[in-house]
Amino acid sequence: MGAAPAYSYYPERIPQQAPRTRVRVVPGRGPLTQAPTLPESVVLLAKVVAVVLVIVSLAAFARIALSSAAVSTSVQSQELSQQIDEARASGASLEVSQSLLTNPTRLKREAAAIGMAAPETIGTINLAADVVVCDAEGNLSLSKSVAAAAGIGE
Secondary structure (H helix, E strand, C coil): CCCCCCCCCCCCCCCCCCCCCCCCCCCCCCCCCCCCCCHHHHHHHHHHHHHHHHHHHHHHHHHHHHHHHHHHHHHHHHHHHHHHHHHHHHHHHHHHEEEEECCCHHHHHHHHHCCCCCCCCCCCCCCCCCCECCCCCCEEEHHHHHHHHHHHCC
């Protein structure tokens, strides 16, 4: 196996290149050509159109926001109306049930069915004065209550 040399002692062959044109640099100011400018009326018109488009888009966004708020309010109103109708129907049903349950004739019949009868005599119980006494701050006072109970018992 032969080893290739890392470098060559002979000059490399370079293909012949086409001759280049010489460039000469002249110090001075920049190019004499300038970009054509638009008349001020065209620039002003473009600015006015841009402002009008921004205002119209803001108005459109505001209209969309108000429309969506109106729709959501309408939906909530319909839901509340349905809940009110359901509550009224439930209230009417409860009134009918309450009138049936508190009917005196029905109560007498139910009481007789389970063996209850009207009382023969009616009595009242008279309670003595309360012996519990409160102090000036509104708290229960044991010593005053005991003294009041002792005064009643005599």
